[in-house]
Amino acid sequence: MSERPLNDDNNDGNGDTESGEPGETDQFAEMVxxxxxxxxxxxxxxxxxxxxxxxxxxxxxxxxxxxxxPEVDRALxxxxxxxxxxxxxxxxxxxxxxxxxxxxxxxxxxxxxxxIHITGTNGKTSTARMIEALLAAFDLRTGRYTSPxxxxxxxxxxxxxxxxxxxxxxxxxxxxEPYVRMVDEREDYRLSFFEVLTGMAFAAFADAPVDVAVVExxxxxxxxxxxxxxxxxxxxxxxxxxxxxxxxxxxxxxxTEKSGIIKPDATVVLAQQPVDAAQVxxxxxxxxxxxxxxxxxxxxVTGRExxxxxxxxxxxxxxxxxxxxxxxxxxxxxxHNAAVALAAVEAFFGIGSQHAxxxxxxxxxxxxxxxxxxxxLEVVRSSPTVVLDAAHNPAGARAAAEGVTEAFGFSRLVxxxxxxxxxxxxxxxxxxxxxxxxxxxxxxxxxxxxxxxELAGLAxxxxxxxRVQVEPRLDxxxxxxxxxxxxxxxxxxxxxxxxxxxxTVGEARLLLGRG
Numbered sequence: 001m002s003e004r005p006l007n008d009d010n011n012d013g014n015g016d017t018e019s020g021e022p023g024e025t026d027q028f029a030e031m032v033x034x035x036x037x038x039x040x041x042x043x044x045x046x047x048x049x050x051x052x053x054x055x056x057x058x059x060x061x062x063x064x065x066x067x068x069x070p071e072v073d074r075a076l077x078x079x080x081x082x083x084x085x086x087x088x089x090x091x092x093x094x095x096x097x098x099x100x101x102x103x104x105x106x107x108x109x110x111x112x113x114x115x116i117h118i119t120g121t122n123g124k125t126s127t128a129r130m131i132e133a134l135l136a137a138f139d140l141r142t143g144r145y146t147s148p149x150x151x152x153x154x155x156x157x158x159x160x161x162x163x164x165x166x167x168x169x170x171x172x173x174x175x176x177e178p179y180v181r182m183v184d185e186r187e188d189y190r191l192s193f194f195e196v197l198t199g200m201a202f203a204a205f206a207d208a209p210v211d212v213a214v215v216e217x218x219x220x221x222x223x224x225x226x227x228x229x230x231x232x233x234x235x236x237x238x239x240x241x242x243x244x245x246x247x248x249x250x251x252x253x254x255x256t257e258k259s260g261i262i263k264p265d266a267t268v269v270l271a272q273q274p275v276d277a278a279q280v281x282x283x284x285x286x287x288x289x290x291x292x293x294x295x296x297x298x299x300x301v302t303g304r305e306x307x308x309x310x311x312x313x314x315x316x317x318x319x320x321x322x323x324x325x326x327x328x329x330x331x332x333x334x335x336h337n338a339a340v341a342l343a344a345v346e347a348f349f350g351i352g353s354q355h356a357x358x359x360x361x362x363x364x365x366x367x368x369x370x371x372x373x374x375x376x377l378e379v380v381r382s383s384p385t386v387v388l389d390a391a392h393n394p395a396g397a398r399a400a401a402e403g404v405t406e407a408f409g410f411s412r413l414v415x416x417x418x419x420x421x422x423x424x425x426x427x428x429x430x431x432x433x434x435x436x437x438x439x440x441x442x443x444x445x446x447x448x449x450x451x452x453x454e455l456a457g458l459a460x461x462x463x464x465x466x467r468v469q470v471e472p473r474l475d476x477x478x479x480x481x482x483x484x485x486x487x488x489x490x491x492x493x494x495x496x497x498x499x500x501x502x503x504t505v506g507e508a509r510l511l512l513g514r515g
Contacts (some may be wrong), residue, residue: 083153117234128374129372152345157200173196176196198226236258255273259284379478413436414437
């Protein structure tokens with residue numbers, strides 16, 4: 001492993017920093033003290049696991065638009081239609097048989113590069129983007145696979161920090177299509193939409209070739225199509241209740257599925273978790289002899305200030321302190337995602353197990369300053385300010401509500417909400433109720449969208465009839481919300497938050513001229 005990313009400055013070689021910053025040791029001691037108030041049963045499990053602690057930026061990827069060339073657009077639509085003809089992402093067969101067969105016939109492309117594998121309930125895509133930015137800043141060629149997409153299916157597969165072109169997406173699909181058909185003919189069920197896309201990503205990364213892949217699971221972990229990779233680093237972002245019909249009804253049950261991505265001898269970067277979820281992950285780590293780095297113990301956020309356009313962070317990594325890191329994203333949850341991303345990249349470079357030094361601080365700062373995450377408290381219009389956030393479950397909604405309150409300080413906030421029918425919609429609405437003066441309920445264009453009248457009924461129960469407006473079309477809902485925000489006048493400080501679904505946010509983004 002190259003020594004270039006490491007920095008000996010302000011370090012005595014034993015993992016103890018000597019930066020001279022006042023209160024640094026006390027801050028981290030407080031963080032550890034706060035974390036150790038957890039359930040004492042965790043100590044039994046942790047005693048059996050090893051824990052990890054030290055003894056110019058990449059291009060910004062945004063959301064791609066439709067191809068300008070009519071022939072390319074036509075070819076892309078053909079591929080999209082063929083993919084859409086397969087099982088959708090909500091219809092699942094919990095098995096890796098088809099995916100393993102596809103990898104075998106393609107020559108195991110996912111084993112031609114190391115991978116950082118990411119699961120969890122919320123924050124996966126933002127964390128993946130941060131990891132990608134950090135790796136690229138240290139001159140590694142990256143591939144990133146995330147889901148779902150905001151506007152274009154091509155954005156799920158990124159190379160060097162940007163979505164692959166429509167032409168390359170089409171070419172990759174056509175290259176593996178004969179092998180996909182071979183697997184379809186052999187198995188009881190055809191490969192699903194997500195399985196084919198996953199195969200495309202792994203093939204594209206091998207063809208590039210990339211130095212490292214950053215791979216986000218689609219759902220769960222154990223039987224997710226991405227779990228054919230051997231992640232040298234397994235990242236588990238915060239676990240909360242979502243997809244309970246498939247993953248389980250408690251954080252611990254869900255953690256059982258998600259911890260399936262932890263491979264023997266891997267390093268696990270574990271975000272702050274509910275106690276039962278943490279117990280499951282640590283138990284799995286013991287079973288496969290994985291090394292664990294826990295947020296709040298081995299790494300974390302030690303300082304955070306709201307700044308213009310984002311926030312200024314002090315992060316404690318596995319190798320030491322990283323002060324004055326600007327992150328152009330809003331909300332405490334994004335600060336925690338940044339800490340997880342930093343620890344994951346440190347672990348990838350062997351910090352904590354092989355090295356006791358920090359990454360180069362200027363490179364880290366440059367990388368974080370370049371991060372974007374479309375649809376995550378993203379400002380897309382001013383006068384009035386319109387913010388998009390893809391929160392689609394109660395935990396995500398609470399994080400978004402806290403983030404928008406902290407960062408914007410709106411005098412009055414109007415919500416535009418369109419959700420999927422299979423989510424905890426009441427919980428999501430309840431999370432937003434304290435911050436929305438009024439809510440405009442609507443729906444996106446997909447069959448998964450909740451019926452607008454049903455959504456309105458729930459909204460009336462949570463907000464009261466006088467605060468609810470119904471607009472079945474998303475464009476009308478946006479216009480209505482902007483009009484409501486403008487009623488207070490140009491300088492009133494009113495705003496609009498569009499949320500409830502990644503799909504709703506993607507369609508709103510298009511309607512508002514972003515892509």
